[in-house]
Amino acid sequence: MxxxxxxxxxxxxxxxxxxxxxxxxxxxxxKEFSAKSGGGLVKVSANGKGEIIDINxxxxxxxxKESMQILLIAAINDVFKMVEQNKKSMASNLxxxxxxL
Amino acid sequence: MxxxxxxxxxxxxxxxxxxxxxxxxxxxxxKEFSAKSGGGLVKVSANGKGEIIDINxxxxxxxxKESMQILLIAAINDVFKMVEQNKKSMASNLxxxxxxL
Numbered sequence: 001m002x003x004x005x006x007x008x009x010x011x012x013x014x015x016x017x018x019x020x021x022x023x024x025x026x027x028x029x030x031k032e033f034s035a036k037s038g039g040g041l042v043k044v045s046a047n048g049k050g051e052i053i054d055i056n057x058x059x060x061x062x063x064x065k066e067s068m069q070i071l072l073i074a075a076i077n078d079v080f081k082m083v084e085q086n087k088k089s090m091a092s093n094l095x096x097x098x099x100x101l
Numbered sequence: 102m103x104x105x106x107x108x109x110x111x112x113x114x115x116x117x118x119x120x121x122x123x124x125x126x127x128x129x130x131x132k133e134f135s136a137k138s139g140g141g142l143v144k145v146s147a148n149g150k151g152e153i154i155d156i157n158x159x160x161x162x163x164x165x166k167e168s169m170q171i172l173l174i175a176a177i178n179d180v181f182k183m184v185e186q187n188k189k190s191m192a193s194n195l196x197x198x199x200x201x202l
Contacts, residue, residue: 050151050181052174052177052178052181056170059166065163069156072156072173073153076153077153080151080152080153
């Protein structure tokens with residue numbers, strides 16, 4: 001299937017894609033996403049790579065561990081959905097920018 | 102560059118890759134990863150898709166919110182590294198299984 005493909009151009013394309021992907025990863029690191037749960041009792045922030053950078057729990061939740069744990073799970077999963085969504089849109093920008101989509 | 106490529110075979114390959122990817126995603130959902138911090142004072146579990154499924158905080162940490170928040174961040178980021186690692190090895194299995202690597 002790939003017999004008559006021009007591999008030198010493919011190599012060029014892959015190098016360009018790798019450079020662009022690294023650029024996007026650096027950009028993602030600067031981005032910050034936050035999600036709240038329990039009406040703001042828990043707030044979780046992550047960078048664009050999906051690394052958690054801050055967690056804030058309201059003092060009132062320290063009296064109710066079960067609720068705190070449930071609200072933590074909700075806020076973390078919400079912030080990760082934002083990160084994943086952003087990763088997907090950055091990837092599609094990357095490919096459309098290279099005329100591959 | 103792609104002028105003389107056989108697109109019917111490409112379509113077949115992409116369909117096969119999509120089916121395999123869906124299969125792997127289902128498999129990932131069944132997997133569970135856990136990370137601890139603070140010598141086990143905090144334990145965080147996630148499935149293979151990267152969704153947090155459980156958080157457990159030791160009662161002693163409820164007296165020290167700052168430490169709790171720091172240990173939560175550490176455990177969550179550790180479990181996500183495991184999930185990402187697993188995703189990468191599943192992806193490379195997918196591509197090597199299809200003779201594309």
